[in-house]
Amino acid sequence: MPATLTDVAKRAGVSLATASRAFSDPGRLAAETRQKVLSAAEALGYATQTAANGVRTVAVVVPDISNAVFAALIKAIQERAWPGRHRMLLADTGGSEDREREHLASLAGSVDGVILCSPRLPAADITKAAGGMPLVVINGEADAARVLMDAGEGLRQAVEHLYALGHRKFAYVPGPASSWANGQRAATVKRLCEEWGVDLVTVGHQNATVDGGLAAAAAVVASGATAVIAYNDLVAVGLLAGARTLGYHCPEDVSVVGIDDLDIAAAAEPGLTSVRVAIERSGSLGLDLLLEQIAGRSRATEAVHLGSQLIVRGSTFAARGATALRSGKNGDPT
Structure with a gap:
């Protein structure tokens, strides 16, 4: 099975978020830390999705596009997607469970994967509506890869x-x-x-x-x-x-x-x-995890908690x- 970003993080002795940053925002890491990640990636034969897997179409579903938090998330995902020229489709649910369910059901089969931000549906309903397509949830409960902005x-x-x-x-x-x-x-x-x-x-x-x-x-x-x-x-x-x-x-x-x-x-x-x-980090890491699923690599089994400070x-x-x-x-x- 191909190496995943999680494998790289474990080998380098860093968090999953740090491993992701080594590829998406290397200027924010110490040179020594970035080199550890790159060396681990090389040793494991890990290839970043932007170079290895072609152009993908991903959907990003948010409850309120006018909220600055979701605007920042969308921007971070777009910035991370740009090097690989991945396409992004955006859906706004207006905070409605019914609209969220309908969006997820309609996206199945029409996009390569979905990033669902702050879902309003219960976890079981998300799983049913998603229908097995690659899925990452940001700030929510679901049987899926998750990135949590832990306050x-x-x-x-x-x-x-x-x-x-x-x-x-x-x-x-x-x-x-x-x-x-x-x-x-x-x-x-x-x-x-x-x-x-x-x-x-x-x-x-x-x-x-x-x-x-x-x-x-x-x-x-x-x-x-x-x-x-x-x-x-x-x-x-x-x-x-x-x-x-x-x-x-x-x-x-x-x-x-x-x-x-x-x-x-x-x-x-x-x-x-x-x-x-960590709003921006949640977006870029969420896309990294989704692209790994789309590429057929193993899905992250534990939620990734990103920290906070006053x-x-x-x-x-x-x-x-x-x-x-x-x-x-x-x-x-x-």
Whole structure:
């Protein structure tokens, strides 16, 4: 059986993401690391898909093409596909399970493979609709190769950061109920708040948009939380605007943290503290794994988790009364 990228990564002693980067974005790796990967590839007889397997047509299915996260994913996939002149077909489901199912069923047999981003369908339905065609899922559950943008480490840093600033009551603003990422992020925030002894309020599910954040602002303000973690940066920016219309200001009255670290996070006023996830890496690695399946190589059997980190900007600041909290007053631990 031909060597896979996973085989190369194991032989070189690096992660699958690092092995992929050696071919797709070598300038981001240390010369020594890249050489390890290339040497392992040569020893195993691994050939990159862009050179070895001809032009392919792949479909990319997303729930919302207007969302900057999916725009960045699409761009990363296109950039990775360009050297091999692979063609890309794009489908937008509008977040609808029915449309997602119909797209998958109609694509079977008409494209070489599919990258399904943030699916809304249950795993069993994805498998049935895909009909055995090569498939990679980004941020979702499925019986398929998966690439996951894991926000866990960045969220741990965020909770620790907010706690150090004296915040003891948090709010979490969730995204769509059918989103895998939302389920993971909500569960992680809940677990971390329990570990740190922080009071957590979760408001109702929102669209993953600026309007979703605007809609949640009143509930967040009414909760009495002094710090908020939002499902994504768009929701966080909406919260900033919504809080202002209600007479609250960030970060003086409430600290806000987003997730994704989109360009809008740096441009927001104040700059948005955000958990940076590996959006571009997910796209390029997803295509690498799909091309391996199309070429008849063994499918990845374990999900690839790509890490995250907190990027601190002006939207987080010391909580009201934080000096008293740190000095051990009001019965709170130092």
